[in-house]
């Protein structure tokens with residue numbers, strides 16, 4: 725049911741933890757299943773994501789997608805990080821079962837929430853970044 729890559733990232737999640745004094749931190753939940761994801765970013769003066777850590781209180785797919793999402797944004801620019809959509813994360817994991825697609829949205833939205841926090845702290849606008857939601861269900865109902 726799950727790809728080998730999903731199982732690998734679930735069993736050995738990358739970049740788990742916290743960053744002290746992060747450049748940005750974002751938390752997103754899914755009220756329906758009760759899962760929560762928090763993403764920490766360390767962004768340098770050139771706008772490059774030097775470090776990223778996450779904590780997920782959630783299902784296996786949420787852990788695997790957050791782990792893969794951190795791998796995809798690490799070392800990248802903010803613009804490149806915005807291209808890490810839930811679909812990009814799923815592709816990198818060789819897919820997710822249809823009932824688990826919504827879990828990957830948590831990863832995308834948590835990155836956006838952390839970038840939003842970074843932008844607010846620095847009084848900047850990140851082009852193409854929409855205000856993230858606290859509860860991903862709002863988006864799922866809109867989009868799916």
Ligand code: FES
Pocket residue numbers: 754757758759782783784785786824826827830
């Ligand atoms: Fe809640 Fe996967 S079941 S995020």
